[in-house]
Amino acid sequence: MRSPEELTTAFRAAGLKVTPQRQLLFTLMHNNSAHPTADSLYAVASKQMPGISLRTVYQTLTDLTEMGELRTIEVGAGAMRFDPNVSDHHHAVCDVCGAVQDVYVNQAPELRGLDGFAVADAHIVYRGRCASCSASVKRS
Amino acid sequence: MRSPEELTTAFRAAGLKVTPQRQLLFTLMHNNSAHPTADSLYAVASKQMPGISLRTVYQTLTDLTEMGELRTIEVGAGAMRFDPNVSDHHHAVCDVCGAVQDVYVNQAPELRGLDGFAVADAHIVYRGRCASCSASVKRS
DNA sequence: TTCTAATTTGCAACGATTGCTAATTAGCAA
DNA sequence: TTGCTAATTAGCAATCGTTGCAAATTAGAA
Ligand SMILES: [Mn+2]
Ligand SMILES: [Mn+2]
Ligand SMILES: [Zn+2]
Ligand SMILES: [Zn+2]
Numbered sequence: 001m002r003s004p005e006e007l008t009t010a011f012r013a014a015g016l017k018v019t020p021q022r023q024l025l026f027t028l029m030h031n032n033s034a035h036p037t038a039d040s041l042y043a044v045a046s047k048q049m050p051g052i053s054l055r056t057v058y059q060t061l062t063d064l065t066e067m068g069e070l071r072t073i074e075v076g077a078g079a080m081r082f083d084p085n086v087s088d089h090h091h092a093v094c095d096v097c098g099a100v101q102d103v104y105v106n107q108a109p110e111l112r113g114l115d116g117f118a119v120a121d122a123h124i125v126y127r128g129r130c131a132s133c134s135a136s137v138k139r140s
Numbered sequence: 141m142r143s144p145e146e147l148t149t150a151f152r153a154a155g156l157k158v159t160p161q162r163q164l165l166f167t168l169m170h171n172n173s174a175h176p177t178a179d180s181l182y183a184v185a186s187k188q189m190p191g192i193s194l195r196t197v198y199q200t201l202t203d204l205t206e207m208g209e210l211r212t213i214e215v216g217a218g219a220m221r222f223d224p225n226v227s228d229h230h231h232a233v234c235d236v237c238g239a240v241q242d243v244y245v246n247q248a249p250e251l252r253g254l255d256g257f258a259v260a261d262a263h264i265v266y267r268g269r270c271a272s273c274s275a276s277v278k279r280s
Numbered sequence: 281t282t283c284t285a286a287t288t289t290g291c292a293a294c295g296a297t298t299g300c301t302a303a304t305t306a307g308c309a310a
Numbered sequence: 311t312t313g314c315t316a317a318t319t320a321g322c323a324a325t326c327g328t329t330g331c332a333a334a335t336t337a338g339a340a
Contacts, residue, residue: 017306017317039296053320058297076214076263079296092257104252112244116271117232123216124264131256157286157337179327193289198328219327 001069001084004030010067021045021052025060029070029084035091035100037079075100075125090123094130101130141209141224144170150207161185161192165200169210169224175231175240177219215240215265230263234270241270 002010004026008018024045029036036044042057061082064070073081075093081100090103103126111119142150144166148158164185169176176184182197201222204210213221215233221240230243243266251259 012307015317019306019318021319037296051320055298055321056319059319062298074214074216089253092254092259094257095260101255101257102253103257106250106252109249110246112246113229113242114232115241116274117234117241117243117266118269118274119232119266120235120268122264122266124262126251126257126259126262128258128260134256134258152338155286159287159337161288177327191289195290195329196288199288202329 001029001064001086007064007069014067016063021049021056022060024049024052025057025064029061029064029082032084033102035073035081035083037081039079041082073100073123076127090126092126092128092130094133095127096129096133096136099130099133141169141204141226147204147209154207156203161189161196162200164189164192165197165204169201169204169222172224173242175213175221175223177221179219181222213240213263216267230266232266232268232270234273235267236269236273236276239270239273 001007004023007026008023011018011022025041028041028044034040038054038058038061041061042052042054045052045057061070065072065082068086069084071083071086073083073091075081075091078098085102090105092101092103093099094101103124105124108122141147144163147166148163151158151162165181168181168184174180178194178198178201181201182192182194185192185197201210205212205222208226209224211223211226213223213231215221215231218238225242230245232241232243233239234241243264245264248262
């Protein structure tokens with residue numbers, strides 16, 4: 001996702017308005033590696049802008065996704081997550097704390113059973129324990 | 141997933157009753173490679189047993205999953221799918237018709253960015269066009 | 281056949297998301 | 311600077327998939 005400044009220009013160029021709500025969300029998502037849900041982002045945004053609506057958070061995240069600035073990821077159960085990192089990558093979800101981190105694969109694996117299926121996209125979700133949760137287990 | 145006969149024995153051994161509803165669902169899921177949702181299974185079950193409730197379908201699928209006879213899979217959006225194939229495998233989802241087919245990977249890919257994350261499980265969802273939908277495109 | 285714990289059913293409630301609309305406002309033009 | 315208006319916001323209802331709950335039913339043991 002581009003910087004808040006670049007997005008401001010891009011929005012205006014597309015005939016969209018740059019509102020205080022949108023500016024706040026631009027800055028909250030820029031370089032955000034937490035893979036937040038709409039609701040968790042709303043919680044953070046509400047602290048800085050009391051009264052912002054969850055509906056607006058959803059709307060802006062959808063707009064940014066349609067513009068290709070964000071990608072959405074589903075990690076099994078729970079709400080949709082939004083990712084400003086639109087490069088080709090995968091995700092690891094901690095079963096203990098729920099944290100989501102980026103994972104890159106070096107070479108695509110060899111497949112069996114494809115049987116004529118034309119693959120356009122692949123997304124891997126790894127599950128396990130993140131580094132800090134693994135450390136907690138050793139300590140206890 | 142085991143055969144309806146074996147499941148009958150297993151259920152009784154676990155102190156669970158074998159009802160007509162459960163027997164029907166055992167046979168509908170046995171060797172079922174369609175990866176049905178609860179709702180699509182309910183539609184099929186209703187034809188053979190009018191009056192069966194969606195709630196019972198959910199309940200029985202949950203029971204079978206907890207017993208390890210089924211696994212659940214999430215393929216991005218839409219409802220949960222149930223799979224009697226509990227072997228280690230992945231899925232390809234057709235973006236045109238929604239069909240889900242099994243995919244096996246020969247060797248796990250090399251990962252970057254894991255950074256201490258202890259992987260317990262991986263699930264790959266491929267998206268694209270299934271063989272028959274690819275054929276339709278060529279024809280048109 | 282009787283008894284009772286397990287099951288089924290229907291419906292309410294839930295969490296995540298989207299549709300709708302009245303009120304507000306960004307940004308352009310005068 | 312002011313006025314105009316299309317875009318946006320906020321609030322709330324509605325939707326979808328799923329689960330909680332409780333009354334009625336029933337499998338299967340005694
Ligand atoms: Mn990511
Ligand atoms: Mn499968
Ligand atoms: Zn963790
Ligand atoms: Zn298809």
